[in-house]
Amino acid sequence: EQDGIIIQLDGHLFDSGLINNVLDLVEDRACEVDIIKMEVRGEDGKSHAVLSVTGGQKDSVIAEIEDLVPKLPRAEATCAVYEKGTPAVVTDLNQKQVLVLGAGRVANSFAEYVGRRDDRKVIVCGNVEAEVKSVAGEAKFGEGICFDVTSDTERLESLVKTSDVVVSLLPAPFHPMVGNMCIDHGVNMVTASYVSPAVADLEQRCLDAGITILNEVGLDPGMDHMSAMRIMDDVKARGGTIKHFSSVCGGLPAPEAANNPLMYKFSWSPMGVLTASGNSATYLKGGKVVEVEGSELLNNADDLFGFPTMNLECLPNRDSLIYRELYDIPDADTVFRGTIRFKGFSQLMYGLKRLGLLEGSPCGADDWKGVIDKLLEKAGAKNVEEFVRDNCGGGVDAESVKGCLEWLGMNGSDLKVSHPSNIVESFCTLLENRLLFTGSERDMVLMHHDIRATFPDGTLENHSSSLQVYGQVNEMSAMCKTVGYTAAIGAELILNGDIKEKGILTPMTPSIYEKSLELLEEEGLVFDESCTVIRK
Numbered sequence: 001e002q003d004g005i006i007i008q009l010d011g012h013l014f015d016s017g018l019i020n021n022v023l024d025l026v027e028d029r030a031c032e033v034d035i036i037k038m039e040v041r042g043e044d045g046k047s048h049a050v051l052s053v054t055g056g057q058k059d060s061v062i063a064e065i066e067d068l069v070p071k072l073p074r075a076e077a078t079c080a081v082y083e084k085g086t087p088a089v090v091t092d093l094n095q096k097q098v099l100v101l102g103a104g105r106v107a108n109s110f111a112e113y114v115g116r117r118d119d120r121k122v123i124v125c126g127n128v129e130a131e132v133k134s135v136a137g138e139a140k141f142g143e144g145i146c147f148d149v150t151s152d153t154e155r156l157e158s159l160v161k162t163s164d165v166v167v168s169l170l171p172a173p174f175h176p177m178v179g180n181m182c183i184d185h186g187v188n189m190v191t192a193s194y195v196s197p198a199v200a201d202l203e204q205r206c207l208d209a210g211i212t213i214l215n216e217v218g219l220d221p222g223m224d225h226m227s228a229m230r231i232m233d234d235v236k237a238r239g240g241t242i243k244h245f246s247s248v249c250g251g252l253p254a255p256e257a258a259n260n261p262l263m264y265k266f267s268w269s270p271m272g273v274l275t276a277s278g279n280s281a282t283y284l285k286g287g288k289v290v291e292v293e294g295s296e297l298l299n300n301a302d303d304l305f306g307f308p309t310m311n312l313e314c315l316p317n318r319d320s321l322i323y324r325e326l327y328d329i330p331d332a333d334t335v336f337r338g339t340i341r342f343k344g345f346s347q348l349m350y351g352l353k354r355l356g357l358l359e360g361s362p363c364g365a366d367d368w369k370g371v372i373d374k375l376l377e378k379a380g381a382k383n384v385e386e387f388v389r390d391n392c393g394g395g396v397d398a399e400s401v402k403g404c405l406e407w408l409g410m411n412g413s414d415l416k417v418s419h420p421s422n423i424v425e426s427f428c429t430l431l432e433n434r435l436l437f438t439g440s441e442r443d444m445v446l447m448h449h450d451i452r453a454t455f456p457d458g459t460l461e462n463h464s465s466s467l468q469v470y471g472q473v474n475e476m477s478a479m480c481k482t483v484g485y486t487a488a489i490g491a492e493l494i495l496n497g498d499i500k501e502k503g504i505l506t507p508m509t510p511s512i513y514e515k516s517l518e519l520l521e522e523e524g525l526v527f528d529e530s531c532t533v534i535r536k
Contacts, residue, residue: 004054005062006036008141009069010097010121011077011162013047014040018068018075022051025064030056046076046162048094070155076162078123080143095121095141096495099159101149101178102169103131106192106218108138109476109484110167113523114491115139123159125149150174153181161185165491168193175199175215183209188494192218192487195504206503214499216506217490218483219445220249223467223520224337225506226513227527228449231463232327233510235453240461242329244452248304248314250340250445251479254470255310257441260434261404262349263342265443270432274358274424276339277349281316284324287333292316298350299395304340306448306466314338315346326508340446344400351392351401355379357427363417368410368430371417408434443471445478447527458536465529482525489519 013019026033036050053061062081069079078097098114100107103126115122115138122139126132129146136144149156149170160166160181167190168178175191176198182189183205191199195215206213216222224247232242252258253265266273280294292300297315304312320337324330352358356375364374372384381387384405388398408430409415419425437443447467454460471477490507493499498515507513520526 004052005058006082007049007051007053007062007065008080008082009049009051009077010095011046011075013049013075013077016072016075016077018072018077019047019049021068021072022065025061025068026051026053026056029058029061029064031058031061032056070158073154073158076158078121078143078159078162080121080141082141095119096164097121097123097162098491098495099163099166100124100135100169101156101166101174102126103128103135103144104169105477106480106483106487107131107135107169109480110169110488110491111135111138111142112476113485113488115142120495123163125156125159150177153177157181157185160187163187165190165494167191167487167491169487172196176202179213180205182213183211186211189213190217190487190491190494191215192222192483194221195506200504203504210502212494212499212502212505214490214494214505214507214512217487217516219251219479219486220447222486222507223482223525224249224447224449225508226517227447227465227467228451229327229508229510229513230517231449231451231465231529232329232453235451235461235463236328238455240453240455241331242327242451242453243332244334244450245323245327245329245332246334246336246338246450247448248306248317248336248338248340249447250314252340252342252444252446253437254442254444257437257443258342261400261407262345262435264345265435265437265441266432270428270435271425274428274431276317277315277353278358279318281318281320283316283320283337284333284335289321290316298346298353299393301341301346302338303343304338304448306450306464307446307468311343312340312446313343313346314340326506340448347396348400348404351388351396351398352404352427354392354396355384355387355401356423358424360422360424363420363423363426366416366420367413368408368415368417369413371423371426372405372410437477439474442473443477443479445469445482460534462532462534463529464531465527467525467527469525481523485520485523485525486516489516492519 031053032055034052036052039048069077103124111122114120122142124132124136124144127148132144132146136142165188166182168175172193179202186209188211278294281292283290301313301315304314317337317339320335324335363371365371379387384402385398388396388401417426418429449465451463469478
């Protein structure tokens with residue numbers, strides 16, 4: 001029969017009574033069951049069962065079994081369901097369990113990469129059922145569990161303790177909570193986020209528990225660290241000194257899709273983009289420290305020439321000075337990290353920011369025309385042109401700001417705000433709806449390093465390293481691929497025992513970045529590197 005269902009159960013199936021309850025349900029619903037494989041107390045201390053269910057009310061019984069499993073927490077069990085016709089694949093009852101928290105924009109590529117292997121079981125958790133099912137469906141052996149990971153900590157902990165590695169794709173503020181659970185149960189963890197102070201504080205507990213929490217394995221941060229450190233470590237090994245370091249990265253629409261006033265579309269968190277535009281920044285240029293207030297970040301974009309065929313600019317990205325120590329380049333007189341945008345984005349967004357559209361205050365009106373009128377009135381301006389002239393400096397073009405507002409539909413009273421109590425949340429929703437990729441459009445990821453070194457004999461080396469990745473129409477975006485595959489490779493290196501270090505780690509050491517870059521190249525993510533040598 002090909003109309004049956006395969007059920008795989010893993011956990012404490014017998015002492016909890018779970019397996020008996022499952023078999024009783026199958027019998028009550030007049031189904032036939034064949035035990036394909038059964039393992040009692042395997043190497044991991046758990047029992048494993050693979051059952052084939054056919055006939056009767058099989059669809060009903062499957063739903064009841066999936067509902068039953070979380071109601072028996074003593075079982076610490078997971079349940080995966082597969083279509084009949086794949087039982088030959090369900091043979092490895094010692095699969096490594098990978099728990100993925102979050103089913104957002106970059107989770108699909110993670111599940112697809114890790115889930116290629118028969119000995120990986122990928123459990124995906126999130127609070128949007130369609131997204132959870134979609135991500136879990138990328139893996140050969142994927143299971144989706146829909147619940148609020150951030151509030152139902154009891155259910156989350158029951159899943160963490162049965163996993164071999166936990167991958168948190170949640171917003172960064174939730175990583176410490178997950179990290180503490182992983183430490184309590186001796187489970188390794190991976191994130192694509194920066195190491196926050198709260199995560200850094202877990203270092204000693206990680207060491208005491210003998211686990212690894214690998215952070216910053218995404219695009220930026222992640223691939224930027226690895227590709228830059230490969231060049232700089234080679235320079236240092238040959239006796240060179242790094243004197244200049246510049247690294248810029250950005251997720252953008254492909255040029256043909258940059259078809260709106262901002263020349264931008266969202267391939268990651270919309271609110272994250274808006275929040276980042278208000279971060280203060282510090283960097284080193286020619287031996288002098290440059291500090292940029294968050295309120296003026298958008299007014300400090302410089303032209304970028306790393307990709308000659310495109311008209312680009314870059315904005316300073318947070319605190320670049322810390323990388324002098326993190327990258328061990330104390331003699332560098334320039335240390336700069338930046339964010340890439342198409343030229344003109346920053347000045348236009350600066351005008352919108354000055355107008356007040358990135359503020360967290362109440363909207364003051366139910367429609368966008370009313371909001372704009374209130375903001376202009378507050379500034380003592382009669383119209384947008386007068387506001388820009390008096391408040392934005394000479395770099396912002398008033399007609400561009402006005403045109404952007406009109407393109408977004410904010411000049412008419414028929415467009416209502418989504419969050420009357422908060423301007424920036426309403427503006428974020430509006431941008432998310434208007435700056436969407438259509439089915440025929442691609443996104444693009446750009447990264448460029450400029451590294452200059454000196455040697456004792458007077459030789460100078462100028463290193464250039466560039467990455468340019470395009471998404472696939474109606475398939476995987478470039479942002480999804482670069483972030484998700486990098487995190488997935490980090491998880492695989494831990495599962496395979498390639499990363500032996502314990503504690504709070506980042507991918508800045510050869511033991512992590514060499515194998516990671518090699519595996520990324522196998523996925524077509526290859527840096528174009530060149531070096532110009534000037535000898536005395």
